[in-house]
Every structure is written in C-alpha cells, then in structure tokens.
Amino acid sequence: MKILVTGGAGFIGSHVVDLFLKDGHNVTILDNLSTGKRENVPKGVRLVEMDICHRDVDRLFAEGQFDVVNHHAAQIDVRKSVSDPIFDARVNILGSLNLLECALRHGVKKFQFASTGGALYGEQDYFPADEEHPIRPLSPYGICKFTVERYMFYYQQVHGLEYVAHRYANVYGPRQNPHGEAGVVAIFCDRLISGREAVINGDGKQTRDYVYVEDVARANLLTLDKSLNGAVNIGTSIETDVNAVFQILNQAGNFGAPEVHAPAKKGEQMRSVINWSKAHELLGWKPQMNLDDGLKRTLEFFQR
C-alpha cells in the first residue's frame, strides 16, 4: 500500500514507518521536524519537510495518491496546550482537518489517527478504562484529540472515509525525546545517564499505563486492513507509579541515584490505565513487552 505517515520523523511515527517498510509498504513521511529528527528517517524513504497546516499538503496528496494516511504529527506537549491553546488547536485540529480534507479530495481509503487514552478519559470512574468510559479531557490537548475523532466519524459516515483512532496509553521506548515535557521514561534515562537529578513530581504515587513503542507500532500495522471505524485502546491495563519507574531504571543501570522529589504539578492526573480487550477481540493485538525489559531496552538505547 502507499502510505503517508505524518510525524514519521518523530518517536512513535518512526517506529510505525519501520514496521510498515518491513511489511513491504511504500511509505512517504510528512514532518516539519519541529521535534522529529532526520536521523529517524530510514534511508530511501521520502521525507517531505512541511507543516501539516500548509496548503501545499494538497499537492503532496495529488502526487502521492496514497491509500492510507497514518497521522502522528502533533503538538504533543499537554502543558503547552494549556499555555497556548490556540497554537495547539491550530496544529492538532486545523492541521488534522487539512489532512482529512486532502484525504477526501484525493481518494485516500483509510485514515489512522494517534489519539490518546489518558488525556481523553480524565480522572477515571473505573480502572482500567475501556472505550466506553466517559470522555472528560482536562486539557486543550485532550479536547483536540477528541475533536479529531469526531471529525473522522463525520468523514466516515458522510463521505465513506474509513478510520481508526488508536487511543494510546503512555508510550515509551527508544527515540523518545528526553528534552520535552512529555515522556518521563526518556527524561529519567537522560538524567540518570548524565548524572543529573531525575526529579519526581510530588510523591511519585501518580500511576500511568506504560506501553512499549513497538507494541504500539504493531497495532498500527494490524489496523491497516481492518474496518474498525472507531476507537481502540492501546495500553497494558497495568498501573505503575513514577517511583517504580525511577527505581527500575536506577537499578537496571546501577546508578545508585537518590530519589528526589519536587512539589506536585498542579492539576496532574493521579491515575490512568486503559483496557486493551477491544484491541485483542478485533485485532488479536496484545502488549508483548513487559515493563522491566522495555525499560532496560530503552535505557540501553540512551546509553549508546
């Protein structure tokens, strides 16, 4: 298939690209390299350096005649979405809408979207949250993700464009950017290796559902030829607190670093964990990497 991967020079998108290539697909990457890196783009793959909001995206679609759009490009910083919700909406809503309109004009058959579990469900009523859990985003970032899900529903119902929203848990693994606000695993790896303090916000008892990036990429491969037209959680259903993540990394690398805490970040979600049984039922997907091994692999990547 001819597939356009937006954000393919970034963390998750680049792993998706690797897997699509391995499966024999013809991949083009659209990325403005704002957080992505050229070195994440495999040799021989076309990288179009452009903003997803730009009107020339239409020309790329006209030339490319893509079968599938896999949309990972985004403003991913939740705190930035709070401080600048207009920029966030411009990239995450209007940019996505630009791609959907191009997809419609140029005969794309399927639209795959990187959505979020944690940021959509908000403080959960029950654990782990399935796809039927009430949607209560507590950030502009989460609102944008859900808005795009609604747009995809509309494009499917009214125009017949197939779609899937992968609602990711907290994705971690090699190539994650350690210099942003997101991605505690990458940040801890970077700090521990360079001998700086890996500071834990608050008491560190806030929990997340950590899913390995290759498991996430595999979900993208599995939905290429399935008609889902809906949302599917991609997580592990296992809650792990930040203290435990710190300790596993600290021990795996023999760093002997002290546990350092800073005041809690205001408004930080306390618990987040999602149920993956729908992905298993519809796709046969399940998470394969356990946290200890995944963290070790990630640490090794950053030590290289």
Ligand SMILES: NC(=O)c1ccc[n+]([C@@H]2O[C@H](COP(=O)([O-])OP(=O)(O)OC[C@H]3O[C@@H](n4cnc5c(N)ncnc54)[C@H](O)[C@@H]3O)[C@@H](O)[C@H]2O)c1
């Ligand atoms: N990392 C997670 O835990 C997580 C969880 C849920 C959802 N997601 C979603 O997965 C996707 C990928 O996230 P990531 O963690 O790999 O982040 P990332 O920052 O590594 O990847 C985003 C990519 O998009 C590109 N990009 C950003 N704005 C762009 C624009 N306007 N035009 C073109 N390209 C642009 C960046 O250069 C980068 O390569 C995002 O949509 C994110 O919201 C991530």
